[in-house]
Amino acid sequence: MVAVPPATDAHDGLPTRPDDPRIEVRRSARRKRTVTARVEGDKVVVLMPAGLRRAEERRLVTDMLAKLARSGKRRGSRSSDAELMTRSRELSRRWLDGSAAPTSVRWVPAMTTRWASCSPGSGEIRISETLRDVPAYVLDYVVVHELAHLVVPGGHPPEFWELVRRYPRTERAMGYLEAYSRVLRSGAGATGGGGPDSPGTSGALGGPDSPGGADGEGMDDLIESGD
Numbered sequence: 421m422v423a424v425p426p427a428t429d430a431h432d433g434l435p436t437r438p439d440d441p442r443i444e445v446r447r448s449a450r451r452k453r454t455v456t457a458r459v460e461g462d463k464v465v466v467l468m469p470a471g472l473r474r475a476e477e478r479r480l481v482t483d484m485l486a487k488l489a490r491s492g493k494r495r496g497s498r499s500s501d502a503e504l505m506t507r508s509r510e511l512s513r514r515w516l517d518g519s520a521a522p523t524s525v526r527w528v529p530a531m532t533t534r535w536a537s538c539s540p541g542s543g544e545i546r547i548s549e550t551l552r553d554v555p556a557y558v559l560d561y562v563v564v565h566e567l568a569h570l571v572v573p574g575g576h577p578p579e580f581w582e583l584v585r586r587y588p589r590t591e592r593a594m595g596y597l598e599a600y601s602r603v604l605r606s607g608a609g610a611t612g613g614g615g616p617d618s619p620g621t622s623g624a625l626g627g628p629d630s631p632g633g634a635d636g637e638g639m640d641d642l643i644e645s646g647d
């Protein structure tokens with residue numbers, strides 16, 4: 421399979437000017453000097469220390485936009501999708517005896533409240549860009565979780581968890597995600613906040629989830645976010 425990258429443009433539609441309304445500045449009193457920025461859906465969130473003067477904030481935002489543009493990470497890039505696919509194959513081989521064979525694994529904008537979703541029928545897996553910055557073991561868990569859905573259809577029965585737990589850092593990753601969803605929710609509702617999810621049942625972060633999975637198509641996973 422030859423991957424033919426679609427002709428994309430240099431402009432990906434994200435904000436380029438500091439006064440663009442799609443730029444959200446989050447100020448934190450705990451932050452000292454660090455300034456970071458990330459893309460969430462079609463907006464750019466810039467985190468910086470509280471108490472700066474407006475002109476200074478504006479300068480920092482301009483700097484961050486330039487950095488984002490240079491890094492090429494403004495949006496899920498092709499190469500990242502390819503990396504995600506490669507990593508998924510490795511994880512399937514390592515923990516699931518290669519039983520899961522996804523047809524595509526890609527990053528999707530953080531427009532939904534889920535961490536990830538998959539379509540068992542077509543073998544497609546989608547991972548939210550919200551997870552771009554989480555530790556590798558957390559992302560690996562999310563991928564293994566989705567891969568397991570391709571092998572054990574129908575929600576999260578015990579066999580499903582048995583498979584997922586072959587990945588040794590499952591519990592730890594679930595704890596991380598639970599805490600992370602709380603952080604995201606308190607962070608000015610970036611992703612459109614919702615309620616916390618289920619109290620940790622065995623299904624962890626979310627609990628059993630998806631509604632019946634009756635249709636088998638487009639199952640939004642449960643690891644999903646807290647909201």
Ligand SMILES: [Zn+2]
Pocket residue numbers: 565569575576640641642643
């Ligand atoms: Zn799930």
